[in-house]
Amino acid sequence: MVSFTLHSAIFSALLAVAAITTFTAAAPVAFSNQTSSRLDACGRLGQKNGVDVKYKDVAACYRAIPFDRFAADTTISTVHDLFRDYYVFTDKALAPRLPKPFTSESVDILKQLQTIGLRKYKSDYQFHTDVRYAIDTLRDGHASYDVNCYTNYAFQQHLSLYAPVKKGVQTVRVFTDYKERGYEDCIVDKIDGQPALDHIRQWATKRVTCSHDVNTRLNCALSRQGYYAEDSAFIDEPGEFSVRAYLPDKRYIDYELRCSNKKSSSRPIRLREEWVVFPQSKIQFEDVESYVANVCLSQGGAAPSSAVHGQARPHLRKSAPLIKKRDLLHAYDTVETLVPVQKFDDAEKLVAGNATIFYRLKSQPDVGVMVVHTLDANFDEVDTILEGLTAFHSHNVTKVLVDLQGNGGGILSLSSDLTQMLFPNNNTLDASFEVDMRAPETVQRLSALGFNSPYGANYDARAYHDLQVEGAPQYENNDLFMKPVNITRNGRTNQYSERTVLYSTPLSTETLTAVAAFPWTGRRENIRILTDGRCASACGMTAYFWTKVYGIEAYSIGGTKGEDLSMFSFAGASVSTLSDLQDTYSLLKMESPLKEMAYKNQVRFAWLELYGKNRTVPLEYDAELYRPNHRLDYTQRNARSREVMWRQVAGASWK
Known part of the structure; x- marks a missing residue:
């Protein structure tokens, strides 16, 4: 096994393969008498017990999971209806082209989901990947689709990158070399045969979801100095290009570097950097069937933890952090940290x-x-x-x-x-936002039971203030939801609540x-x-x-x-989850119109627009x-x- 030297940069521990904790459970899995060569793809992965896992091991297991048409149909039905009736930007996302600084194109999320539902899949992994990609096109940090089944392993590159400007020219350079080969600040001329900056911009345009602005997405993709609250320190943070919570497209990235600090600086340095892989749970399995039962399915176990708002920073750990959400990397587990305090002279x-x-x-x-x-x-x-x-x-x-x-x-x-x-404030509404919500019949029925109920959550009208009345008092009835207004956006008409307000206490x-x-x-x-x-x-x-x-x-x-x-x-500030919505229905003792999905999941959506x-x-x-x-x-x-x-x-x- 290759061993890398731990040092002060964030996520350097992700590259220290020898330091990975071997996952154990109260009752270790007793593997069958089959030899390793006779195990199926997930069996071979599970037998490694979290140690020295390779890209090909995870890829083989993910792709060996059988496609279930019934489960897929249920998934599409639920996600489609969630984004039709509860997601507030479904109509606004149809805008043909957004003005600068935005760069996003028109997104018909309902049509995309319907198209996915009609495709004939053989790969379960590809089906769920396509659903995720569809939601990602919204470029809304409050909208996402994640299932435990395909976030059980995280992936990191040895190099993290940034794009500084020097003498008026912007180049991609190495921010951190986690193998400590002295490549920091070397120019990266090419990535996978393309000019490096073009490659990363194209990747950020297609895969990063943190903003409608591709240049903000570029910042999300690249490294920077981030603040680590536990030790009050500014430390190196790898970007989303270098740390992935989903299976990358291939097992390596090719780099072509130019280093002024090397004797051979006149010649390009060509590196093929394979992804280093880290387990994200302690769940054990011995074959495809038990992987699906223990990791993927909703029965038993915990769903992914709610991601913190926006782009949360990863924490530095000696052993592999548990990355639960792409683009919102959040590590947890109680282990010792290695964080250098950046000293400021000024x-x-x-x-x-x-x-x-x-x-x-x-x-x-x-x-x-x-x-x-x-x-x-x-x-x-x-x-x-x-x-x-x-x-x-x-x-x-x-x-x-x-x-x-x-x-x-x-x-x-x-x-x-x-x-x-x-x-x-000069008056009580100075720091408050006017808002509205989707209010189709499904929401109206939910709000009727949610009104003035401790379980009404986002659909209790008394949580909002009536702008139609002087002084904007709290609603004393359910008119907010029961008397919706028709709004036409980009050729599509739907029912919304009247404008209300998110009240802020002075x-x-x-x-x-x-x-x-x-x-x-x-x-x-x-x-x-x-x-x-x-x-x-x-x-x-x-x-x-x-x-x-x-x-x-x-x-x-x-x-x-x-x-x-x-x-x-x-x-x-209006993020909710499918699980939260289903809990609201359950607490109000009302049958949900949304079917329960087979896989443990974290489907997030924005329910309120400001x-x-x-x-x-x-x-x-x-x-x-x-x-x-x-x-x-x-x-x-x-x-x-x-x-x-x-x-x-x-x-x-x-x-």
């Missing part, structure tokens, strides 16, 4: 919480940096934010740079609180009094935003308010040189609102250090 750390961390620039001491790396935090994070802002004030900070890079979103109320702490008087004393409060000229476009869901809502309502200038970094790059990736102030296009598709004031390119220096970025933005903003 940034003094003042306060750190679960979602925010506060620095003061030494070279520009009137500038404070508030890093908001997530909004998925407890309600007491507001106290930490106030503590951090107070620390800024006590250190004579008068200008604030808010770093939103890589923020996957989170809790709506924290987004509202954060907005109000910089721009306090901050306390004590907090408002405290923030009023700060020199940046309510002053857009004293605040800037830095983003790489990977600012999702509740983060996107925050970025919208700050930039388009209150006029803060934003800097977006990365993407393709000379092209637009969005400030945020998607908005909404609108900008006085806008008619849902925020998810309102491309004009995604444009930043300023664009920055990655360089070999700033891509590896947030501190360099902060000085760059501060210097351009407040000379």
